[in-house]
Amino acid sequence: xxxxxxxxxxxxxxxxxxxxxxxxxxxxxxxxxxxxxxxxxxxxxxxxxxxxxxxxxxxxxxxxxxxxxxxxxxxxxxx
Amino acid sequence: xxxxxxxxxxxxxxxxxxxxxxxxxxxxxxxxxxxxxxxxxxxxxxxxxxxxxxxxxxxxxxxxxxxxxxxxxxxxxxxxxxxxxxxxxxxxxxxxxxxxxxxxxxxxxxxxxxxxxxxxxxxxxxxxxxxxxxxxxxxxxxxxxxxxxxxxxxxxxxxxxxxxxxxxxxxxxxxxxxxxxxxxxxxxxxxxxxxxxxxxxxxxxxxxxxxxxxxxxxxxxxxxxxxxxxxxxxxxxxxxxxxxxxxxxxxxxxxxxxxxxxxxxxxx
Numbered sequence: 001x002x003x004x005x006x007x008x009x010x011x012x013x014x015x016x017x018x019x020x021x022x023x024x025x026x027x028x029x030x031x032x033x034x035x036x037x038x039x040x041x042x043x044x045x046x047x048x049x050x051x052x053x054x055x056x057x058x059x060x061x062x063x064x065x066x067x068x069x070x071x072x073x074x075x076x077x078x079x
Numbered sequence: 080x081x082x083x084x085x086x087x088x089x090x091x092x093x094x095x096x097x098x099x100x101x102x103x104x105x106x107x108x109x110x111x112x113x114x115x116x117x118x119x120x121x122x123x124x125x126x127x128x129x130x131x132x133x134x135x136x137x138x139x140x141x142x143x144x145x146x147x148x149x150x151x152x153x154x155x156x157x158x159x160x161x162x163x164x165x166x167x168x169x170x171x172x173x174x175x176x177x178x179x180x181x182x183x184x185x186x187x188x189x190x191x192x193x194x195x196x197x198x199x200x201x202x203x204x205x206x207x208x209x210x211x212x213x214x215x216x217x218x219x220x221x222x223x224x225x226x227x228x229x230x231x232x233x234x235x236x237x238x239x240x241x242x243x244x245x246x247x248x249x250x251x252x253x254x255x256x257x258x259x260x261x262x263x264x265x266x267x268x269x270x271x272x273x274x275x276x277x278x279x280x281x282x283x284x285x286x287x288x289x290x291x292x293x294x295x296x297x298x299x300x301x302x303x304x305x306x307x308x309x310x311x312x313x314x315x316x317x318x319x320x321x322x323x324x325x326x327x328x329x330x331x332x333x334x335x336x337x338x339x340x341x342x343x344x345x346x347x
Binding site: 038040044047 | 225228229270271273274
């Protein structure tokens with residue numbers, strides 16, 4: 001899967017879980033400020049990404065992940 | 080005024096009933112009752128079955144029979160499951176989801192006692208009761224809530240006990256597990272409230288189940304005397320409270336501990 005296809009897939013998960021328009025899902029977007037996602041929504045997104053990409057994300061790996069870009073890097077590092 | 084109503088989260092009854100109205104009317108949500116083969120669990124399963132829900136039960140010692148209920152109701156789906164085995168809970172949910180769909184209502188009624196005075200309490204007897212009554216509830220709720228969060232709907236009811244708050248000599252393990260359920264339920268209620276999922280506790284007192292059949296007649300007499308209503312409850316009377324808490328009507332109740340104890344626990 002190339003990077004663009006992976007981001008499209010990531011984006012569709014984020015749109016569905018966070019209930020935000022696709023254009024708000026940018027690499028710079030912050031979960032708390034820009035997307036108004038609470039902690040449970042972030043967990044939901046992680047679970048959706050785990051399912052969509054067939055990966056496993058440990059709780060500790062989420063430390064310091066505050067933006068879409070950081071989350072996307074975490075996902076692609078596992079592909 | 081309009082703003083104030085919104086700020087307080089006050090909605091009219093027509094608004095609050097708008098969640099999944101078709102399903103609510105048919106009252107055919109999928110319910111899982113753990114420990115549904117005997118006692119309070121079985122009474123809950125039968126009550127929800129009678130009310131029209133599609134009900135699955137887990138059982139360990141006795142398979143519930145018959146599975147068929149009154150005419151026009153869905154038969155119970157019985158799944159063998161030792162709730163203390165993490166793999167069993169996962170497998171039970173998989174089976175139920177394949178047969179009925181995602182669990183929307185979870186009633187945790189599986190429980191055991193293993194009474195002895197603290198000075199005689201072995202690690203094994205302590206752990207067995209905590210594992211069944213508390214840790215298994217954590218696992219079942221975790222598994223169920225993943226789907227409930229996505230569905231933006233869920234009802235969780237945990238069966239605690241009057242002894243959670245009252246204490247009971249010879250039941251340090253049991254009372255600790257049942258008190259633990261209250262803290263667990265209230266924390267979960269806060270975690271999931273934003274997703275339209277309620278989590279409540281029912282705290283029965285003396286109920287005519289196998290659990291009290293094990294008591295000596297003298298002990299039973301003493302306990303019954305302490306109950307203001309002067310008798311033990313039928314399991315169906317506990318099930319009635321559970322049926323209310325899982326209903327759409329109870330949408331605004333979460334984190335509550337509802338005693339069904341004939342007044343035994345008043346003041347605690």
